[in-house]
Amino acid sequence: MANRTAAEPIRTPLTIEDGIDFSVIELLFFAYRDFTSDPDEILADYGFGRAHHRVLHFVNRLPGLTVAELLDVLKITKQSLARVLKQLVDTGHVVQIQGLQDRRQRELYPTAKGRTLALALARPQSRRIAAAFHDATPAERRAVERFLKAMVDPELRAQIDKLPGE
Amino acid sequence: MANRTAAEPIRTPLTIEDGIDFSVIELLFFAYRDFTSDPDEILADYGFGRAHHRVLHFVNRLPGLTVAELLDVLKITKQSLARVLKQLVDTGHVVQIQGLQDRRQRELYPTAKGRTLALALARPQSRRIAAAFHDATPAERRAVERFLKAMVDPELRAQIDKLPGE
DNA sequence: AAATTTATGTCAACATGGCTGACATAAATT
DNA sequence: AATTTATGTCAGCCATGTTGACATAAATTT
Incomplete structure (x- = not known):
């Protein structure tokens, strides 16, 4: 497969002269890497991951949003959501309430426990942002x-x- | 487990009044989600994922960096790196060269093929950044x-x- | 009223990309 | 000669994404 001849190494770095804004690409990578590291540490104590964080965040910011709306924000499949949502419901962080007009829908709300955790997760991120500004x-x-x-x-x-x- | 009483839903959204900068938190989430979606589509054609992208990117930006240096940038374990690096080497995108001074080290370089792919992945990201600016x-x-x-x-x-x- | 569509849930199987722990090798350092 | 360091590799585990298939209840359309 591949080539018979050993492929030659390129020894010059890619730079801005290649017409591409590498520095902002890298800044976004590093900034996001560290931005998510704060809540990750807290989540580990709960046995939760970043997926739980995202669900909890949007349920707190848009209380009463439906499952379909949440899927649309997160851009994941309902099967992926189901696992983490079930854990959040089982641990009493989120409750599901049948829709009033449309009883097929399940509206998602945080509990007091879920709100407290959402705030605890957002706090270090907000602090980091404030410091950066x-x-x-x-x-x-x-x-x-x-x-x-x-x-x-x-x-x-x-x-x-x-x-x-x- | 949990509570005997059904946990009460909270119906008010978290807002800036809770003392936290939710809007920038969310902007970072959405911006990064879409920023990574461009290369993800290209990578799928090669059977590669985001992990391959990150390795390829830094090998192109810092040709000759060692395995240990790359691990330090990516903040992953060598076992995680090994899998994706092996695939990039097997497909002729990256070559490993024994260090000259320290022959225990493996210096990582892109090949012409690896450089081309790195540029193809960076191009839509750079375009998105240019448009945003x-x-x-x-x-x-x-x-x-x-x-x-x-x-x-x-x-x-x-x-x-x-x-x-x- | 019956048929269809929609919102949600669930089961099963699979892929990616993290992780830990253990051990091997070669080369550098002490 | 002994130890440390840089790297590689094996095995297994976990989180979180995927697709496909099917079930149910409620809303909508015919």
């Missing part, structure tokens, strides 16, 4: 928020606008 | 880069400074 002007903050929002697929930006205001 | 001033760009860098753990920022300049 420490020397920034209000205009610079807005520029960062505009940039991040513009990174999202246009047709999915509506999801952001549905979330409770800032 | 479209209406930003140079000062605003710098503010975004400062913010992202400040989000990284201080002791790990040295890793960023080792990468080829912008």
Whole structure:
């Protein structure tokens, strides 16, 4: 397979001269890696993972959202969701309530326990963000928020606008 | 287990009034979700995943880095790395060369094939970033880069400074 | 009223990419 | 000569994603 001749190593690094913004690509990788490391440590104490965190987060931010709506935000399959959601319900962090108008739907709400955990997970992330903005002007903050929002697929930006205001 | 009484649902959303910057937390989640979706589609054609992408990226940006250095950047175990690295070597995207001074080390280099793939993966990400910066001033760009860098753990920022300049 | 569609749940099997622990080898260092 | 270091490898486990198939109840359409 592959080649008969040993493939030659390339010894020069890729740089901005190749026409690509590697530095921001890498900044996003490192920033996100460390941004998620804070809650990961807390979650480990509960036997939960990042998947539980995401569910708990959006159930707290959009109480009463349906299973279908949550799937749409998370972009995972219902079978993936089912496992983590069941654990969150079994441990009393989330409750499911049958929809009033449409009784097929299951509205998802946090319990007091689920709210407390969601806050505990968000706190170190918020602290990290506040520290990163420490020397920034209000205009610079807005520029960062505009940039991040513009990174999202246009047709999915509506999801952001549905979330409770800032 | 849990409680005898059905846990009460909380019907009010978490908001900024809870003292936490939820909007930036969510912007980071959505931005990163879509930022990684571009290369994911290309990788699927090769039977590769995000793990291959990360290895290929840093081998191209830091040709000749050793296995230990790569582990330090990725923050994974050598057993995790071994699987994806072996596939990249077997498919002729990466070559390993014994270190000259220290012959225990394996220096990692991209091949022409590996460089081409790394560029193909970075291109849509760079395009997305360029589009997100479209209406930003140079000062605003710098503010975004400062913010992202400040989000990284201080002791790990040295890793960023080792990468080829912008 | 009957047929169809929709929202959800569930079972089974599988893939990826993390992890730990144990052990092997060759080369460098002490 | 003994020890440490850089790397590789085997085995097994776990979390979290996937697809496909099927079940149920409720809403909607015919």
